Amino acid sequence: MSNLVAVLPGDGIGEEIIEQAVRVLSALKLDLQLEKADVGGRAYDVYGHPLPEHTLALAKKAKAVLFGAVGDWKYDTLPREFRPEQAILGLRKNLGLFANLRPAILYPQLANASTLKPEIVSGLDILIVRELTGDVYFGTPRGNRRVEEGPFKGEQEGFDTMRYAETEVRRIAHIAFQAAQKRQKKLCSVDKANVLETSQFWRHIMLEVAQEYPDVTLTHMYIDNAAMQLVRAPKAFDVIVTGNLFGDILSDEASMLTGSIGMLPSASLNASQQGLYEPSHGSAPDIAGKNLANPLATILSAAMMLRFSFQNEEAALRIEKAVAQVLEQGYRTPDIYEEGTTKVSTSEMGDAVIATLI
Numbered sequence: 001m002s003n004l005v006a007v008l009p010g011d012g013i014g015e016e017i018i019e020q021a022v023r024v025l026s027a028l029k030l031d032l033q034l035e036k037a038d039v040g041g042r043a044y045d046v047y048g049h050p051l052p053e054h055t056l057a058l059a060k061k062a063k064a065v066l067f068g069a070v071g072d073w074k075y076d077t078l079p080r081e082f083r084p085e086q087a088i089l090g091l092r093k094n095l096g097l098f099a100n101l102r103p104a105i106l107y108p109q110l111a112n113a114s115t116l117k118p119e120i121v122s123g124l125d126i127l128i129v130r131e132l133t134g135d136v137y138f139g140t141p142r143g144n145r146r147v148e149e150g151p152f153k154g155e156q157e158g159f160d161t162m163r164y165a166e167t168e169v170r171r172i173a174h175i176a177f178q179a180a181q182k183r184q185k186k187l188c189s190v191d192k193a194n195v196l197e198t199s200q201f202w203r204h205i206m207l208e209v210a211q212e213y214p215d216v217t218l219t220h221m222y223i224d225n226a227a228m229q230l231v232r233a234p235k236a237f238d239v240i241v242t243g244n245l246f247g248d249i250l251s252d253e254a255s256m257l258t259g260s261i262g263m264l265p266s267a268s269l270n271a272s273q274q275g276l277y278e279p280s281h282g283s284a285p286d287i288a289g290k291n292l293a294n295p296l297a298t299i300l301s302a303a304m305m306l307r308f309s310f311q312n313e314e315a316a317l318r319i320e321k322a323v324a325q326v327l328e329q330g331y332r333t334p335d336i337y338e339e340g341t342t343k344v345s346t347s348e349m350g351d352a353v354i355a356t357l358i
């Protein structure tokens, strides 16, 4: 259905932050049909599975999915296939959401909220393009087995497989080059080609695709160096393209450049404009249910949804401007609070964004 949005709050702070994003969308009075369903630990409790059939069916028929977060420590001992995190992985895989865009933008008002010196981060605007349906996350074989030879013969071992097929690298490369074309035309591909076969192959394909984008400058960096450069001189980056695992780690690192992980939105797109939109952070069980979480990453994810899945640039910009304005007005959830600003709760931050919108 062309205006259907599947709303999946999930666990922990999921419900609180999604509520604010839904209120913001409602305030815009758009022609959207929002339908809610259970996912994650909460769905496991009720239906015995973190991604029940009806939730997956809803997500598949929707134009977009607005996702909160999944996971809680109480599910840590479940078999892997029943862990709440399998819900988000299952949605990504089933919907073919291979392109994860995680923009890390420092709002000028938050220059002091970052743990880095203001001069290092002020004006920061980078985009991490993370491949989302391949790599060691989904590679097979994986599991547990008896070691057959070598010094650990006879012991049990756990193992995963890191792998990328050509199509997987090629299509994320195109997304990243095209994103760079619309920005500063600088693309840094992050890998571990000094050690890993998978990365050597990744680099080879990146170089091939680069020939189709002569206007974009492609560089390569090893993941360990990239992790260091990202805190040393983050503004040297424009677009970063990387695999699933490295992208997961780098995007959490990048979030701290923006002041808080509560500020980093994300869009996960497939080849047919369908998208899942979620904050880059998790379910934050340590602050769940306390009205403390920063809802801005989720509200900004809703803006990305309007831009990418509904081609409504105007509404997306309205939300983004409202967020900038509430920060200008001095409203801060505890994670970005500093002296001289006004500390607000999750719902009060939602109120402030809505008040600014209308």
Ligand SMILES: NC(=O)c1ccc[n+]([C@@H]2O[C@H](COP(=O)([O-])OP(=O)(O)OC[C@H]3O[C@@H](n4cnc5c(N)ncnc54)[C@H](O)[C@@H]3O)[C@@H](O)[C@H]2O)c1
Residues within 6 Å of the ligand: 013, 068, 069, 070, 071, 072, 073, 085, 088, 261, 262, 278, 280, 281, 282, 283, 284, 285, 286, 287, 292, 293, 294, 295, 297, 335
């Ligand atoms: N996409 C997802 O659903 C997703 C993403 C990451 C982690 N997780 C899951 O979430 C659970 C908790 O993981 P974690 O603690 O490693 O990571 P996390 O991102 O949930 O939390 C890390 C830290 O950041 C804080 N934080 C996160 N979001 C915040 C927000 N909006 N406002 C203020 N502070 C915020 C938390 O309080 C915590 O101190 C785990 O079960 C993990 O698997 C889910």
Ligand SMILES: CC(C)[C@H](C(=O)O)[C@@H](O)C(=O)O
Residues within 6 Å of the ligand: 071, 085, 088, 089, 248, 280, 282
């Ligand atoms: C919850 C987990 C499976 C997920 C990931 O590793 O991709 C999360 O960390 C993220 O960044 O969205």
Ligand SMILES: [Mg+2]
Residues within 6 Å of the ligand: 248, 249, 252, 280
């Ligand atoms: Mg992560």
